[in-house]
Amino acid sequence: xxxxxxxxxGATLFAAGCFSFAGPLxxxxxPASAPAxxxxxxxxxxxxxxxxxAERLMxxxxxxxxxxxxxxxxGTVRHIVLFRFLPxxxxxxxxxxxRRFMALGQISRREDGSPVVAAIETGAQISGEGVDEGLQQAxxxxxxxxxxxxxYVGRPVVTDPAYFDPAHEAFKKFAAPYVIATVVFDYAIPPxxxxxxxxxxxxxxxxxxxxx
Numbered sequence: 787x788x789x790x791x792x793x794x795x796g797a798t799l800f801a802a803g804c805f806s807f808a809g810p811l812x813x814x815x816x817p818a819s820a821p822a823x824x825x826x827x828x829x830x831x832x833x834x835x836x837x838x839x840a841e842r843l844m845x846x847x848x849x850x851x852x853x854x855x856x857x858x859x860x861g862t863v864r865h866i867v868l869f870r871f872l873p874x875x876x877x878x879x880x881x882x883x884x885r886r887f888m889a890l891g892q893i894s895r896r897e898d899g900s901p902v903v904a905a906i907e908t909g910a911q912i913s914g915e916g917v918d919e920g921l922q923q924a925x926x927x928x929x930x931x932x933x934x935x936x937x938y939v940g941r942p943v944v945t946d947p948a949y950f951d952p953a954h955e956a957f958k959k960f961a962a963p964y965v966i967a968t969v970v971f972d973y974a975i976p977p978x979x980x981x982x983x984x985x986x987x988x989x990x991x992x993x994x995x996x997x998x
Contacts, residue, residue, distance in 0.1 A: 858933030870967035
């Protein structure tokens with residue numbers, strides 16, 4: 787698997803987005819600044835991967851309401867997020883980033899109050915294999931459908947605030963100054979096939995007649 791990283795200078799980070807196909811700029815954190823309204827869009831275009839454009843096209847074809855609905859492509863979806871923190875981050879700041887991420891399991895909700903996240907777990911990097919690329923903290927977020935994942939992730943695929951999670955968007959803005967690199971990878975769990983039962987053979991039981 788080829789991993790892509792985004793290094794930053796100062797508080798300017800990577801473009802928001804939590805899909806496995808995130809492009810050159812991608813993260814669970816938001817950029818510190820964005821192009822002014824009315825800009826030509828050349829800079830923004832460079833920050834969007836082909837896969838993101840494809841997802842946007844799908845969303846435009848079926849509509850954001852469907853694309854972000856809980857029933858869109860139901861099934862277990864795993865969302866892996868790996869962070870590398872700012873070298874000068876304090877233990878307290880890192881703990882707060884982790885705490886706020888974990889809190890999304892409770893506060894990420896739709897307008898009707900239904901939860902978006904099925905589960906979140908986290909842990910610090912403890913591998914001794916030497917291929918961690920400097921990543922320090924992992925999060926595994928589980929969703930019940932791709933629609934829930936789409937609603938949670940929001941930008942860069944879903945840019946209309948009416949169709950993405952405000953709690954996650956707020957977390958991105960909070961975490962941005964503390965995270966300098968990220969990897970995001972999503973995958974769907976194939977549904978378990980139910981083994982077919984062998985047909986039960988039935989027949990008439992013949993009772994021999996007594997002779998005599």
